[in-house]
Amino acid sequence: MPLPHFLVMPYPILGHINPLLQFSQVLAKHGCKITFLITEFNQRRVKNAIEHLGSDIKFVTLPDGLDHDDDRSDQPKVILSLRNTMPTKLHKLIEHINALDGDNKITCLVISKNIGWALEVGHNLGIKGAVLWPASAIALASFESIPRLIDEGIINSETGLPTRKQEIQLLPNSPMIETVNLPWCKLGKKFFLHMAEDTKTLKLAEWWLCNTTCDLEPEALSLSSRFLPIGPLMMQSDDTNKSNSFWEEDSTCLDWLNQHPPQSVVYVSFGSLAMMEPTQFKELALGLDLLNKPFLWVVRPDNENKVNNAYPDEFHGSKGKIVGWSPQRKILNHPAIACFISHCGWNSTIEGVCGGTPFLCWPFFSDQFYNMSYICDVWKVGLGLDKDENGMISKVEIKNKVEQLLDNKDIQTRSLKLKEITLMKTNGGQSSKNLEKFINWAKE
Template identity: 25%
Template sequence: MATTTTAAETSDPAAAPARHLLVVPYPTTDHMQPLLHLASQLATAGLRLTVVATTANLHLLSPLLAEHSSSVSPLSFPSFEHDTSGPTSVGADIHGLAALREPLGEWVRARSGGDGRVVAVLSDFFCGWTQPLAAEAGVPRLVFAPSGVLATAATHYLFRRMPKPPPPDAADADGREYAVEFPALPGAPSFQWRQLSRMYRSYVEGHGGEHAEAIKHNFLWNLESSAFVCNTSRALEGSYLDAQPLEDLAGRRVWAVGPVAPESTGDESAGEVTRWLDAFPDASVAYVSFGSMMALPPPHAASLAAALERSNTPFVWAASTATLPDGFEERVAASRSTGMVIRGWAPQTAVLRHRAVGCFVTHCGWNSVMEAAAAGVPMLAWPMAADQFFNARLVVDEARVGVTVSLGSFVHVPDEDELARVLGEVVGEAGGELRARAMELAARMAEAVGEDGSSRREVDGLVRELWNLGSRS
């Protein structure tokens, strides 16, 4: 593993190679991992990278540093202790991380003369504060979006145009059914007010807290960048990529480089669950996961548990810290022939790529959508918050590789009989047509990252752009 570089340390800029890129992740696992996967591709292409990490997340860089020890260096600031792994809000985290702007700016300026100079900043879309940092250093900033193009454009549209719900005394008493339209996007999609990002709704409704303005400025700064780099594929979002430049992204170039995750991690810890899955017929098991950052509320979990048992659907449930119904886990553990509950981390990629998995009950977080699409697994869409309703539209209405389970967010608890019915229609032979479309999508996504595929060409084009920056005086 490479030695950690700290802000207090200095190096000889003349001895460093050119085409030096500063990478600034938003330090949570779901944001960092895709950006680090892309960083690995950029390092393989010959770029030198310095990756910023907080003390709490430095360990996530270990695989990247081990693979590219000579071209990738970590950069941490020992005096900076903000930890994004806890239950703080995104606004508080954005505000806290912005404290890195000045020391990081000094670090960049110290390397402005010589071959080791930073030629560009690549940073997560929750790190908008790096835009003025890059501007002050006289280098371009590229925004990395761990979400798809639809969700990224729609979210920036909100903070740029500031649509508001009707007053409480209007036709709908609380405005929940108010539809927000996105007329500049292909198909002019619309979403109900409650389906929009809670960050945005809280800001407009006046209860966004002390960091509300930091959130707004974050997204407006992104629109001043030179380009967006999205972990998406033309196979999934071709209509939005064909429509660029997108007005809702201020006409900036969008590089579609996904899926950035490697096809197989070779994770040995997946052995137990894959051995369990080996006993089942093809496409007969439901995989259930709502991500590592979101626990399914107990009433929702109870309804899903009842549906799984009532439909006799074998399942793997990555429950993380979710509260499941009393006695459910004990019944599952006693039989071992009907299901498996995984607490903590789950080997999701390995599970989704197992032949026995016939559907994925998911909150439609973008990483999960990309992994399921790449694996050819149909999705039962159960969006809850953030970008998930936008992603569910792609899965269900556009790619037609999923079925809606619930659009009720945290408010509506789906009926267990309806859930059981949907499971019966998707798992096994009944879901053959849906599964055929999912497999076709997976083939197109594999082609995109293959030799001369669309995503491979996008990565190559991005590398050339960055390489040319290093050649300019």
């Protein structure tokens, strides 16, 4: 039986590209043929990274329909442009690839969220489809539950906003969440309406692959037979020493970490999208100064520029190191790391769990509030940061919570135990069996 040929297509942001790239590396390791589709804009940004990823994955490109100078952090704008311009181009691209080698035609399309229309393109060409969901399974469950939440009067059908302030439990035994923190609530009406429609289209996929394990999110995974946990992908794709990030990483921070004793450094990173207001940025800087501990802080160049290089005059930073982007997976496995101040994006959450690292949670939007609930209330491997009456997380709050976290030996013990349990589910565990199940399905 011939091995399947996968066309893998992520929504064009780093939080989607990286897990789908990890998944592609796993499939390639199993002998499958992989064609990986990125936008022309992203290809220009990551050309060097592609050259270092080896020849197991073939990269192809399509335009995203935006002008070069358009703001690609405007997600509703990107989503609309992709939907309006890409389907016809994708159809032609698949036909072109299949015409080049009739014995190795594309047999399965794997996409991430926000581009469910791609499944329709594949379906019309007789190609199987699957979704690799890049966020937590509970987030997918919440989008799947939108019709029920509307019927029960919990959210408005036009905006997705809660009809009243309350705390709900989406599924039995799942974490409680404030309705204002549902994954779509801070991203606007257009995003909500898109995701409500997109989730319907995702049902063209037979599998909703999740970068998680049955121990991390059992309640969410029980919602639908489509949910198939195959994570953590980062542990299946390759060894810890190999980077699979599309962004250039500053590896000097690893040499810097080597100079510090075990569990002494506070690591701070808020992912590839979160932006911080200037006043809050300054407060964070001063809070890190107050710690009297070494810190490693990731400040993306775009974040730094948009807050007008807003390091306060009284910020010394003498105990810390600031980098533009980091080899996070290696950092979270470094013995010098004591804790992780995180936005709680799912990729960062999985990497922190697999590093056995205690969390200090600072969520911004999307599934990050749900992930914080898992970290603090279910897994009990971290603490949350509380805002003051002005909606700010103060420098004193940062200092106090870091000290509280590092003094909590129970959290440290649970973090290491959760790491052990999670890693057991990869090689030879249930996730590996599920991956084999998926590949066998794709071969049929």
